[in-house]
Amino acid sequence: MTTQQQVNQAQYQNKSEAYLNSQVHAQGIEFEKMQNLIQQHQFKRVLDLGCGGGHVTYQIAAFTEQVIAYDITPEMVNLVTTQSQQKGFDHVIGQVGAAEQLDFPVEHFDCVISRYSAHHWQSITQAIHEIYRVLRADGKVILFDIIGNSNPILDTFIQTIETIRDPSHVRNYSLAEWVKIVEQAGFKVETIEKQSLQLNFQSWVERMQTPVESIHTIRYLQSKAADQVRQYYQIQQDGTFTSEAVYLVLSKT
Template sequence: MAKDFKTRVREQFSRTAEGYIRGKGFAGGADLEAALELMKPTQDDTLLDIACGGGHTALFFAPHVRSVVASDLTMQMLKKAQEYLSEEGGVDNVTFREADAEDLPFPAGSFTALTCRIAPHHFTDVPRALREFHRVLRRHVGRMVIIDTLLPEDPEIAEFYQTFEQMRDPTHVRAYTEQEWITMVEEALFKVEKTLIFPKTHDFQEWARRAGLDAAGVKKLNQFFIDAPAKMHDYFQIETFAGEVEAYTDRKILIYATRIDKK
């Protein structure tokens, strides 16, 4: 099941890689600035960026560390990310590696820092991935920042969110609440040092088409938003004009955690 699903993930992101490279929302943001402030990287750090997508997080951190390994499940995405970093220029300490977040091809203790941004909702087994993150981080100094979409606490709103994400992108597995994240991270032998929540406003058309939806799919998703109860419109701040959704806002969670050494 997981193997078949990951094949679909590779196929999906091979088709849509260019959209993620050019997506305006990935290149910067308050979440990255907060991650930098919390992690306090130095030139002694070796950083692993998990599920690097377009390479934006790797590029952001590269000037602040000795080296970055940008890893992703999808080879086509890695190729596009490498092209993007070459175009942007200014860094020469990023290497690229095909890797499954749940089965990382790196020796124990290979890295002092780790990032994983807007990706875990695609993972089939987040606790297993977190155990791998713990394994590849170095004792005493290992620390990580995870950023992903926050699942609303309200069950109705959470169900609405899960439904529209899977309508848009069949490789979406699920998002998690803040408490679910804290529990999973702590069970993987990390100490949660800080959690932060950021609002994120999405241009609806760009967001929908980036995942590869055709015109009929975008129309169906648009109508799903339009027909949603007022409660959903309020929570997601859905902006419409003449029957078309222009934007909506969700929330991202940042978890900063340090590695607890096994006894």
């Protein structure tokens, strides 16, 4: 039986360099917000959950005493630890594991950050409860991810093309879903900030090594989409489109 976690591992083999060099992943106004929050609260021990190419780790490492770069894909973890050593961040530790089962003691981290990872998790509810468990009482969680939509027409479109591009995609949760999930786990939502994210179509599919037939299917769906969908996602002639992302800061209640 193939699990979602195995699908994730298979999808992200041989893609670590693509994510390291991805401009979408390497840039973002959210990095400065993360740095400011860490400095403001003097957080020392931080978990980069679903570290991917390691961009969160590289951005925050200078402001912490320890960063755990954690990902389900060994290749990603190896990349981040190697890059961190080259950048002089000897306090970055790599660890392989799933978000749903964090191998850390209770209240181990001052801060947990997850960026562009949650939409791959096998069980969002279990993962959020694990984050709650390993976060200290006065710690913070920062979540950043592309979000879905409460309008079924808009939501079905984005979930469909995401899955065709990347079979490891589980769900882009809507803002309402996010709030419900984290509050049920015991978190208080302190900050909600939306961002628009333009995704260059060619880079988007190349990064995931999407097969040609799947690319054609996505372009077909884009061409047949209702005006409401085309306008909302700002679909361009070359397939480039805009998604919404959300920056959340959580604390324990």
